Amino acid sequence: MSEIIDTDIAIIGGGPAGLAAALNASKRGARVAIIERDFELGGILQQCIHNGFGLTYFKEELTGPEYAQRFMDLLKETNVQIFLDSMVIDLSADKIITAMNPERGILKIHAKAVILAMGCRERTRGAINVPGMRPAGIYTAGTAQRLINMEGYMPGKRVVILGSGDIGLIMARRLVLEGAKVLVVAEVLPYCSGLVRNFVQCLQDYDIPLYLSHTITDIKGKERVKSVIISKVDENWMPIKGTEKVYECDTVLFSVGLIPENEISLKAGIKLDITNGPTVNEYLETTVPGIFACGNVLQVHDLVDWVTLEAERAGENAYAYSTNTSRGGKLLEPILTVPGENVGYIVPQRIDYLQDSKIVQFSFRPKSPDKNCIIEFVSNEKVFDKRKAKHIIPSEMLIYKIKLNPEEIGEKITINIKKNLKKSKEEA
Amino acid sequence: MEVEFKKPKQGDVPEIICTICPNSCKLQVFEDEQGEIQVEGAGCARGVEYGKEEYLDPKRMLITTIKIENGVLPVLPVRSQVAIPKEKIFDAIKVVNHVSAKAPVQMGDVIIPNLLELGISVIASRSMAAKNKE
Structure with missing residues (x-):
């Protein structure tokens, strides 16, 4: 027998988007439930221990955990139901969520409106087809970030990073501060994809070279990474012969982009866009009425402040839907x-x-x-x-x-x- | 495409990239004959200020983790209350590496009161519950 829970608004994911959506809907008087797969709320912010969050929303500079904690503290003042350690395995178009919890077993959550706030995941080596061996020592930048900042493990000692996105740059600095040597950051594009501030404070400050229009063309090593080969690329991202350089290292980090995580959305029959996020209308409502999306599951954001603001709109719109508030006449064709x-x-x-x-x-x-x-x-x-x-x-x-x-x-x-x-x- | 990173040669006026806005102006900062600090290449007044500060007294936040006993996680993120002089970062890391905390900890708790005699504390960036309640 599965436990049945009845609520007005169910939110899948307790990261920055889920937290802001829950607070907004709860403030308006809705009964709200958050379903989170981790052991605590806060999502990716808990591993982003660097500063730079909140300048737009709070007008002050916070670290990731501090930004999350502000919303978690506000949530304590509400009666929002929080299901931790709960993995959503199904979502239906009639807004029934099935989740698994190690203590309570299978949960069925019946909601009037659902907000998707599952965030995104990292593109991996496989997604960009980097050739070579498959030894230990190859991580996505975010995995390395979680290992160092939350689990207390060092992923390696001599590191090469592919991709100059913000997580890659921030991890370069983090690894140096924890005693590793970061040999080089290679970027296939002719410009740095991360913020200038991160280029200056994470690479320049620590004399870490950034090679633009370069990529990894081979990874060597049987048990553990032994070396990588970095080559220059032409304007079509094709490696140029004769430009290969060998870097002896034990670790490779990939910081090559993020993809919205929408497997559950597909189960409800929600249509996705080229971004891999759901297609939405001006109310952030997906192609299934009453199911809304916000944060990185909808589109990958560069600032968490924008995630919060978008999620507040989703909370407001989901509340209006759950109370049958009229939006006026719907267009025959969108x-x-x-x-x-x-x-x-x-x-x-x-x-x-x-x-x-x-x-x-x-x-x-x-x-x-x-x-x-x-x-x-x-x-x-x-x-x-x-x-x-x-x-x-x-x-x-x-x-x-x-x-x-x-x-x-x-x-x-x-x-x-x-x-x-x-x-x-x-x-x- | 040239490699973006260049190590400044000795005797060069070091180039400072302004981080105030995405324009990323390249600033040349130097002392003129009267001993005044001059900033060239800035597109706005805030860039001039940034150039002077980066030249005279560059500061950075100290952001790292420390060991924590009996926490729900083995490490606790910490930060300096305000930015510290850039050249002190590695000295600060050495100090922080020898410090550990004991759960429970509240966000904002002082972990190191007066880091390197700078008058700046290192504080916990998050709260952390105890794993085994005593």
Whole structure:
């Protein structure tokens, strides 16, 4: 027999997104349950012990655990039900969650609305097809981060890092402080993918070289990593013969991107976008009515502050759904958002309601870095709004609140990032 | 594509990359004949300030972990209350490596009161419950 729990809003995942969504919905009067697979709340923040969190949301600089603890302390004042050590194994379109808990067995949670807040996981060596042997000593950067910062293990002594994302840069510094030697960080792109601040404070401060347009072309070692070969790549990321360099090391870290974790969403029949996150409408509602998504399970964020703000919206919208609050008439056909020039993806992917003018928040990422840009919002072949952006890079998400007027909006909304030619000429 | 990292040669004016905004201005900071600190290459006033601070007294947060006895985890994340001089980071790490805590610990608890006589404490970045309640 499985235990049946009845609630208004069930939230899958107790990381930064789940915490903020739970607080917001609970504040409005909903009965809320959080289902978390780890032994404590906080998610990935608990292993991100570095500072730099909260500058936007709290206007002060916190470490990851401190940022999480602020929300966990607020949660103690509420009657939100928390299921720890509970692994969700199924979600149905009629919003029944099945979870396993080592003490209580199988739990069935019946909810009026569900919020997906499962976060993301790291891309691995397999995902990018790095050739070579398969010895011990190969980790994703986040795994190494958990080993050092939470479990008290050192993954190795002489380390090569592939990928200049923020986790890779932060782990380079962390390894040096714990006594390891970081030989090099290699990045396949012609620019550093992490924040400048992390390049300066994690690599430059410790004399760790960053090789741009380079990648690992071989890993050697039978039991344990013995060496890696790093080669220069051309503009198509193809290794250039004759540029190989050998690095003797015992450990390789991969910091090569994150993927939203949506296996459970697929079980409910939710449609996913090219980002691997669910496609949502302007209420952050997936293709299954009453199931909402926020945080890194929806789109990979660069700042946790944006995760919190997005999750608060999901909490508010899920509460409104659970109380049958009207959104006005639904459009017969949704208005689709289309990534145009130099835009990788857009959230939301569709607008479902537009009877009167309203403000909709769009978040998206550029495909490549640029300077002095104009961001155009286009519908019916007319630019209905535009914004200037001085500096854009793929690692920084762009967020704009845009007023949509039903008279100006056709079947689609396209977003383009174009060069501001006038401004570029002036500077030249 | 050239390798981004270059070790400054002796006698060069070291280049400081401004981290205030994504523009990443490359700053040249030096002392002029009157002994005034000059910052060249900054796109804004905040960049000039940053350049002066990085030249005269660069500071960084100390962020690491220490051993903890009887905690639900074997290590506890700690940080300096405020940033400490950059060149003291490795000395600070040596001190911190010899310190351990005992659970339970509350976030903000002082772990080391006066780090390297700097008048700055090292504090716990999170609370940690005890594994076995006494």
